[in-house]
Amino acid sequence: MQHLLEVKNLQTTFFTPSGEVRAVGNVSFNLEPGKVLGIVGESGSGKSVTAYSILQILTHPGRIVGGSVKLHGQELVGLPEEEMRKVRGNKISIIFQDPMTSLNPVFTIGNQLMEAIILHTQRPREQARERAIEMLRLVGINEPEKRIHQYAYELSGGMRQRVMIAMALACEPDILIADEPTTALDVTIQAQILELMLELQKKLGMAIIMITHDLGVIANMCDEVVVMYAGRICERGTAPEIFYNPRHEYTRGLLRSIPNIDNDEKSRLIPIMGTPVDLLNLPKGCPFAPRCERAMKVCLNQFPEEYWVAKDHIASCWVNVLEKVGAPLAELGGQEAAQQMAREGEEAAQ
């Protein structure tokens, strides 16, 4: 079966002066038409870099070093820049985290909207202008005829994000990548923007890749979820599977850390202990092992393979394998192993 978007073993590395930072390592997932895929993970887990890699808008010194990205079966990695430009903003669009800085301050929003339309559809200016006004109306901006002559600084944050959405959807892309589209907005505006995106998805039928660290957003919007940690996929599956049957310790930790309104006022939030791994020195085994309560010796030495825990649910965690195989966990170390690893890390630091 051909997928709308097929990402396979995608690897992106930043060649920094202090070493190679493997921001994305072996990421694979598929996206079907009209579906919403959520990518969730903490800061620095490679969510955004994955998105930029798909569009190939990485900045120096970042580079895709392996894997493939197929759109409608057509390979995008290695495509000439000239061809890739026809994909960006046309087949795949993106909206960014901070609408305050994502619009060019010295051009009118009409100018910026029309730029993409003229570029990809070769429409004459007058028609492009009409299309721009139509798009602004579609994203719920009042008086669009007036707005296209305004500059970004004359609009509020929510309005700017609407303009960004209008810009991204002007050429009716097959895929919209939303890179934390609501992180920089007020809570009430967040809800409006998410609602707008879902509404437009129903109208226009594009697929969405929703990048966020807000599990609430994922729960509300997504059909499928990818959980990322240290540039790797920990777990992917349908949203109900991930939420009700998490099979990776990191996902479980994330879900545990969500504040619950029914909890006692005095009860503390449950954090995931430890700090994110250093991407310059990825551990040999599972990158989450140093923070994992159930880490075993095998976790420290060998990267866990992807393992089908259910239909439509994959997790990269040794615990699943061992539970299936039936080896006694205690024998393999458990928390002892994690502690030993932490000690080794301290020694190395000294």
Next chain:
Amino acid sequence: MNSKFLIYMFKRLGMALLTIFLVIAITFFVMHAIPASPFSSEKAKSDAVIKALEIKYGFDKPLGVQFLNYLWGVLHFDFGLSTAWVGFTVADLIMGGFSYSASIGFTAAFIAIILGILFGCLAALNRGKWLDSVIQVVTTALVSMPSFVVATLLLLFVSFRLGWFPSLGNQPGGMVLPIVSLSLYPMAYITRLQRSSMLDVLGADYIRTARAKGVKSSKVIYKHALKNALTPVITYAGPMMAYILTGSMVVENIFSVPGLGRLFTNSMLRTDYMMIMGVTIFLAFMIILMNFISDVLYKVMDPRIDLA
């Protein structure tokens, strides 16, 4: 917007008049405080001759009256008579000198701005590569060399050793070396400004947005980045234009260009009160005008800037 702009213009005009008044007052009184007179020279003149000259130029009156007379004259665009160049009005001499200085200066400023922006962009786009390093080294050297060194070196090597261009400004082709020596410093300075502001802008989110729209990378640079990156250059180019158009004392003297800078040094050496006053006012006027032009250009380049 329009009425706001008018109010802004009035404010600027008021400020300009006040500035020019202060410039006149300070120059006038400081100049009259120095112990030399336009008529003192090695060849002793008789007291009667000096007295007659002072009466002719109005220097016999009390200082306050002279000041008011001068102001009254300036209000009628009458800047008086030169005492050093007998028979010429100050206005004529300034205009004569300015025509030389401005033609050299304008060419030099034009070259400096165009090449500065170009080299700055090239350096920023090739950050860390050899081209960037070459541009950085050369511009650092040029920025730290005083103009009399650059002009003298050019005179020595290009004119005398190689003989490519004449050394005197009034010979055919003689304008080339003064133009080059005038333009090198601002060009290097603009290159450095443009490089750093371009690097800032290239990292901005809206550049990523433009790329994500599928805009050609060359167009991302000359449309989306350049217009944002030019602001610091405009800030610098305004006053720079004023100085360069009114002539460089050093460069004009080295290449014997009969421009405003040379006129100014000569009138100071000969304590020509009227010329010094006239040139100072003209310089102040040019600086005010160029600052105004760069402020308006700001608004054109960046709509966020509120002039009023």
